[in-house]
Structure formats: structure tokens, C-alpha cells
Amino acid sequence: MAGRRGALIVLEGADRAGKSTQAKRLVEALKERGYKAEGMRFPERTTEIGKLVGSYLEKKSNLEDHTVHLLFSANRWEQVPLMKEKLRSGVTLVVDRYAFSGVAFTSSKKDFSLHWCKQPDIGLPKPDLVLFLDISPEAAAKRGDFGNERYETSDFQKKVQKRYAELMEDRSLNWEMIDAAQSMEDVHSAIRQMSEDIIEQAKDQPIGKLWIESDT
Ligand SMILES: Nc1ncnc2c1ncn2[C@@H]1O[C@H](COP(=O)(O)OP(=O)(O)OP(=O)(O)O)[C@@H](O)[C@H]1O
Ligand SMILES: Cc1cn([C@H]2C[C@H](O)[C@@H](COP(=O)(O)O)O2)c(=O)[nH]c1=O
Numbered sequence: 001m002a003g004r005r006g007a008l009i010v011l012e013g014a015d016r017a018g019k020s021t022q023a024k025r026l027v028e029a030l031k032e033r034g035y036k037a038e039g040m041r042f043p044e045r046t047t048e049i050g051k052l053v054g055s056y057l058e059k060k061s062n063l064e065d066h067t068v069h070l071l072f073s074a075n076r077w078e079q080v081p082l083m084k085e086k087l088r089s090g091v092t093l094v095v096d097r098y099a100f101s102g103v104a105f106t107s108s109k110k111d112f113s114l115h116w117c118k119q120p121d122i123g124l125p126k127p128d129l130v131l132f133l134d135i136s137p138e139a140a141a142k143r144g145d146f147g148n149e150r151y152e153t154s155d156f157q158k159k160v161q162k163r164y165a166e167l168m169e170d171r172s173l174n175w176e177m178i179d180a181a182q183s184m185e186d187v188h189s190a191i192r193q194m195s196e197d198i199i200e201q202a203k204d205q206p207i208g209k210l211w212i213e214s215d216t
Contacts, residue, residue, distance in 0.1 A: 135181050
């Protein structure tokens with residue numbers, strides 16, 4: 001029906017948890033079931049800001065820690081007009097990483113608080129569902145290509161997991177924890193059902209604002 005919006009569904013979790021695999025499968029499955037759905041990912045490495053961030057992650061350049069945190073956030077804000085346009089036209093967005101990655105990763109660095117790290121992302125479109133793919137750092141490290149990029153060490157990933165746990169205490173957000181050590185098929189079945197339910201619930205609601213109390 002005209003006027004109904006799509007849902008904003010975010011996949012989060014440690015490196016190699018299976019987010020990209022599941023995001024792609026979810027978009028395909030939703031389309032097969034007749035929903036309008038598209039994938040997005042952050043960082044979006046194709047923009048000018050995204051290229052700076054990508055080069056930093058690939059360890060080709062160094063950036064000061066506050067600076068790169070703000071660049072990650074700016075990389076999200078530059079996509080907000082497009083995200084809102086898609087959601088309002090009824091497209092469900094399946095987003096591979098969002099502000100929660102920004103906060104969990106930067107706040108795992110020395111002298112960065114969760115509070116400080118959240119500030120630049122306050123007011124972003126609020127996800128209707130945040131799927132946390134839960135896997136131990138040890139199991140993740142055994143998966144393909146772990147260790148190539150900045151942050152891909154088991155010690156750092158352990159800190160990141162703790163920060164995610166703190167973020168998940170926020171009951172104003174719709175967090176769902178998924179056991180990502182299951183088979184790809186079982187993870188997919190779990191998140192597909194939750195996603196279909198949330199698409200139905202979100203369609204008549206306004207788009208919320210992340211971490212703004214009046215909208216929670
Ligand atoms: N449930 C699963 N069981 C076993 N292997 C998996 C599973 N899901 C994904 N993988 C494999 O783990 C690797 C990482 O998967 P994927 O790229 O989807 O993870 P990611 O969370 O997006 O990683 P990153 O955040 O580091 O980009 C890939 O080789 C993928 O095939
Ligand atoms: C969005 C975002 C991501 N990061 C970190 C998390 C990962 O280590 C990389 C992205 O890797 P991917 O394979 O492209 O998922 O970047 C971050 O530190 N801050 C952020 O805002």
C-alpha cells in the first residue's frame with residue numbers, strides 16, 4: 001500500500017561473524033518473498049570519505065583515532081538522505097554494520113568512552129531491528145581471511161565484544177542476539193523470520209532517531 005515504509009535492519013557483530021554472508025542472503029530471501037529490499041554496508045568505501053577510511057583499515061595510511069572515528073560517522077551521515085528516500089519508498093534496508101560498530105570499535109581503544117563515541121551518530125535513522133551475530137573471538141579467527149585488516153586481532157576483538165554487550169543493555173533499541181556459530185542455513189532461517197516480522201511492524205511507523213530519548 002502507498003505510504004508504507006520499509007524497515008531498517010542492521011547486522012552487527014565482531015569481524016568474521018558472518019554479517020556480509022547473511023546480509024546478502026537476507027536481501028535475496030526478502031525479494032523472493034515479494035518485499036522490496038536492498039543491502040548497504042558501512043563503511044561505504046566508495047565515497048571520498050570511505051576511501052580514507054578504507055585505506056586506514058587496510059593499514060595503507062594512519063589516521064589519528066578521534067579523526068577516524070568522526071570519518072566513520074560522516075561516512076554514515078553522507079548516506080542518510082539516500083537511506084531515508086529508500087525507506088520512505090517502501091524499501092527495506094539490510095545494513096551490514098552501523099553506528100554500533102563505530103562505538104564498539106573506537107571505545108575499545110585506550111581512553112575512549114562509550115559516551116563520547118556515541119555523540120556523532122546521535123540522530124541517525126534508528127534501526128527497527130539490530131541483529132547481533134554472536135561468535136567467540138576464537139571461532140571467528142578460524143574463519144577465512146581473519147587478520148588482514150586493522151582491528152583483526154583476537155585481543156582487540158575480545159574488547160569489542162565487551163563493548164557490544166554494553167550497547168545491548170540499551171532497551172530503547174530492538175536488539176536480537178543470534179548464535180553465529182550455527183550453520184549458515186540455521187542463522188539465515190532465524191534472521192529471516194525476525195526480519196519479516198519487523199517489516200510488518202515498522203511499515204506504519206515513522207522513522208525514529210537513534211539515541212534520542214524523545215523518539216524511543
Ligand atoms: N555460519 C557460518 N559457518 C561457517 N563459516 C561461515 C559462516 N558464516 C560465514 N562464514 C564464513 O566466514 C567468513 C567470514 O564471513 P563474512 O564475510 O560473511 O563475515 P563478516 O562478519 O561480514 O566479516 P567482516 O566483518 O570481517 O567483514 C567467510 O569465509 C564465510 O564464508
Ligand atoms: C562501520 C565501522 C566499522 N569499523 C571497523 C569494523 C571492522 O573492523 C572494519 C570494517 O570491516 P568490514 O569488513 O568492511 O565489515 O571497520 C569501525 O571501526 N568503525 C565503524 O564505524
